[in-house]
Amino acid sequence: MNVAILGAGMMGTAIATPIADRGHAVRLVGTPLDGAQVDAMRRTGEHPGLGARLPEAVLPELAPSVADAIGAADAIVLGVSSAGIGWAADVLARHLSRPVPIAMVTKGLQHDGALRILPDVLGSRLPEAVRAAPVAIGGPCIAGELARRRPSAVVFAGRDPRACRRLADAFRGPCYRVATSDDPAGVCTSSALKNAYATAVGIGAGLHELEGGIPGSVAMHNFEAAVFAQALVEMTRLAVVLGGRPETAAGLAGAGDLFVTCQGGRSSRLGRLLGLGRSLADAQREMSTPDCPVTLEGVEIAAVVVRDLPPALAPEDLPLLHRLHAVLFEGAAPASVFECP
Amino acid sequence: MNVAILGAGMMGTAIATPIADRGHAVRLVGTPLDGAQVDAMRRTGEHPGLGARLPEAVLPELAPSVADAIGAADAIVLGVSSAGIGWAADVLARHLSRPVPIAMVTKGLQHDGALRILPDVLGSRLPEAVRAAPVAIGGPCIAGELARRRPSAVVFAGRDPRACRRLADAFRGPCYRVATSDDPAGVCTSSALKNAYATAVGIGAGLHELEGGIPGSVAMHNFEAAVFAQALVEMTRLAVVLGGRPETAAGLAGAGDLFVTCQGGRSSRLGRLLGLGRSLADAQREMSTPDCPVTLEGVEIAAVVVRDLPPALAPEDLPLLHRLHAVLFEGAAPASVFECP
Numbered sequence: 107m108n109v110a111i112l113g114a115g116m117m118g119t120a121i122a123t124p125i126a127d128r129g130h131a132v133r134l135v136g137t138p139l140d141g142a143q144v145d146a147m148r149r150t151g152e153h154p155g156l157g158a159r160l161p162e163a164v165l166p167e168l169a170p171s172v173a174d175a176i177g178a179a180d181a182i183v184l185g186v187s188s189a190g191i192g193w194a195a196d197v198l199a200r201h202l203s204r205p206v207p208i209a210m211v212t213k214g215l216q217h218d219g220a221l222r223i224l225p226d227v228l229g230s231r232l233p234e235a236v237r238a239a240p241v242a243i244g245g246p247c248i249a250g251e252l253a254r255r256r257p258s259a260v261v262f263a264g265r266d267p268r269a270c271r272r273l274a275d276a277f278r279g280p281c282y283r284v285a286t287s288d289d290p291a292g293v294c295t296s297s298a299l300k301n302a303y304a305t306a307v308g309i310g311a312g313l314h315e316l317e318g319g320i321p322g323s324v325a326m327h328n329f330e331a332a333v334f335a336q337a338l339v340e341m342t343r344l345a346v347v348l349g350g351r352p353e354t355a356a357g358l359a360g361a362g363d364l365f366v367t368c369q370g371g372r373s374s375r376l377g378r379l380l381g382l383g384r385s386l387a388d389a390q391r392e393m394s395t396p397d398c399p400v401t402l403e404g405v406e407i408a409a410v411v412v413r414d415l416p417p418a419l420a421p422e423d424l425p426l427l428h429r430l431h432a433v434l435f436e437g438a439a440p441a442s443v444f445e446c447p
Numbered sequence: 448m449n450v451a452i453l454g455a456g457m458m459g460t461a462i463a464t465p466i467a468d469r470g471h472a473v474r475l476v477g478t479p480l481d482g483a484q485v486d487a488m489r490r491t492g493e494h495p496g497l498g499a500r501l502p503e504a505v506l507p508e509l510a511p512s513v514a515d516a517i518g519a520a521d522a523i524v525l526g527v528s529s530a531g532i533g534w535a536a537d538v539l540a541r542h543l544s545r546p547v548p549i550a551m552v553t554k555g556l557q558h559d560g561a562l563r564i565l566p567d568v569l570g571s572r573l574p575e576a577v578r579a580a581p582v583a584i585g586g587p588c589i590a591g592e593l594a595r596r597r598p599s600a601v602v603f604a605g606r607d608p609r610a611c612r613r614l615a616d617a618f619r620g621p622c623y624r625v626a627t628s629d630d631p632a633g634v635c636t637s638s639a640l641k642n643a644y645a646t647a648v649g650i651g652a653g654l655h656e657l658e659g660g661i662p663g664s665v666a667m668h669n670f671e672a673a674v675f676a677q678a679l680v681e682m683t684r685l686a687v688v689l690g691g692r693p694e695t696a697a698g699l700a701g702a703g704d705l706f707v708t709c710q711g712g713r714s715s716r717l718g719r720l721l722g723l724g725r726s727l728a729d730a731q732r733e734m735s736t737p738d739c740p741v742t743l744e745g746v747e748i749a750a751v752v753v754r755d756l757p758p759a760l761a762p763e764d765l766p767l768l769h770r771l772h773a774v775l776f777e778g779a780a781p782a783s784v785f786e787c788p
Contacts, residue, residue, distance in 0.1 A: 246668070246669050246672030246675075251667070251668065251669045256666075256669055257667070258670070259676075283673070283785075323711035323712065324498075324592055325597075326598070327587070328587050328588055328592045328593065331707035332598075332703055334702060335586075335600075335703030342697065353693065356696065357679070360676075361676045361679050365672040365675045365676070365706070369664060369668045371664065444624075
């Protein structure tokens with residue numbers, strides 16, 4: 107198969123490895139914002155953020171190649187960030203000439219009339235003639251591990267189960283286990299919310315440090331674990347309201363991805379800084395470099411869900427998310443995330 | 448209230464703190480095996496394993512006091528290990544003269560005709576005249592944190608919801624949040640299995656070290672998280688077969704307790720050693736001291752469930768537990784726990 111990956115960020119680049127390992131011809135095409143990374147990868151064979159070598163056969167390309175790559179593709183993988191979904195919808199609508207299976211590692215929820223999962227947002231923006239239900243990829247998948255061929259297990263979820271299984275069969279390999287699901291709403295809701303909830307879990311580490319504690323088995327782990335469990339309860343509630351199934355959040359896309367996101371990604375590092383008493387603005391400054399402001403997807407999704415809460419839910423149904431929101435935007439005490447429900 | 452805690456191990460001792468903080472008169476009575484710890488606590492005011500001071504008002508007592516403590520109690524907390532449940536049933540049957548609420552931090556499942564949760568096993572061994580449905584305490588609760596008054600959230604689950612709420616109301620405090628549940632089967636199954644599954648999760652850390660990796664954000668976290676998610680799926684299956692509800696394993700007693708148990712307790716340390724290639728026997732030796740053989744509850748529960756699998760389940764329904772069992776007892780490759788389902 108000819109596979110076009112759109113977006114040459116860490117995740118888009120990392121997923122090139124298992125796909126190329128299956129013998130597919132992979133074209134990795136950066137967005138207009140990925141120029142510097144694509145240049146670096148062409149020079150060094152490594153994504154600057156991943157620190158792992160690209161497969162030999164993959165030579166990243168700049169955004170202008172996207173028309174050609176889409177035209178030649180038998181399958182497309184969207185590796186853009188949620189902010190890049192507009193660009194992706196635009197180039198797909200312009201350059202797709204037939205329906206081609208699309209898989210998305212892009213995570214998020216968008217207000218588009220109502221709160222909607224990204225595969226539905228994207229699908230609705232494609233012309234009728236080329237429309238296919240995009241497949242959401244969820245599950246615990248740190249890009250740096252995937253690119254190093256560490257064993258990873260993900261779930262492909264789509265409204266068209268046959269198309270979903272076909273993509274899963276094409277992409278899975280010994281280091282990339284792929285389960286399938288017909289619950290994209292549950293998978294996408296869990297995937298999107300995990301960054302926010304990992305921030306809430308991470309607050310425990312900051313509170314512990316603030317008290318002078320050293321990391322170890324006696325820390326604030328009871329606190330963190332209680333927040334973790336409440337996160338799954340709330341993911342489930344929102345998933346069900348968005349049309350998902352109640353068991354999905356306890357699987358790879360919810361519990362699995364939240365677990366891995368609590369092991370030291372950006373979202374939990376933000377939580378630690380909040381626990382140490384930093385404001386959101388200070389934490390953001392501390393996590394950014396002069397030429398690279400940090401993207402905090404957990405902050406965005408908390409803002410989106412609190413602002414566009416589906417009418418079937420009251421704030422009391424998602425107390426942890428609302429308390430986190432108050433910590434982020436209203437200066438509430440970080441320890442208050444523990445007081446849920 | 449007069450509260451008798453039976454069993455002066457780490458958990459029995461730790462729970463004395465929130466109960467005494469609520470103003471109850473606490474008697475902490477060791478089992479016949481707790482003599483050394485009780486002596487040490489009477490001398491130093493600290494449990495040797497906890498490293499946190501006992502509340503002023505609590506003076507631990509030796510096993511012969513148990514008749515008197517039970518006779519005077521308005522509520523009883525069982526803090527014994529699962530191996531001590533026989534002793535506890537025996538002293539309760541002998542010394543209870545009226546039905547008194549009983550809460551259990553003791554975790555496990557026992558084959559008693561069929562696989563049963565411990566509150567039911569205990570309840571059935573009490574004489575009719577003093578029988579009350581014991582309340583199971585589940586949720587993420589590292590004893591060392593509880594004893595230091597770090598915020599902890601647990602769930603009290605019992606077949607008699609009113610009795611359960613009454614105990615919860617009596618014991619909860621600012622550092623000891625108590626939710627209630629009428630699903631003791633779900634809570635007990637999750638609590639019991641979490642040690643086995645934490646061992647499976649811990650294998651990832653050992654495999655990573657074996658390859659020469661240093662702990663950090665790029666390790667085997669995708670592997671660990673996939674095992675974590677599968678654990679919740681299997682906890683749910685067994686809980687439902689034992690009469691529990693499908694959502695319980697995703698809450699405090701399942702996801703919460705498993706999360707905290709993965710943060711460096713005995714069970715996950717065993718997993719690390721298995722991942723490093725040690726046999727169970729070697730790992731047990733390495734974790735024991737000359738005068739204190741290590742108790743590995745995860746090993747016991749994996750053996751019990753595989754041996755006494757309820758007829759409604761096939762081994763393929765709990766593939767991770769069966770693979771872990773094969774790693775523990777049949778020399779299977781530790782990495783094989785990842786190959787589930």
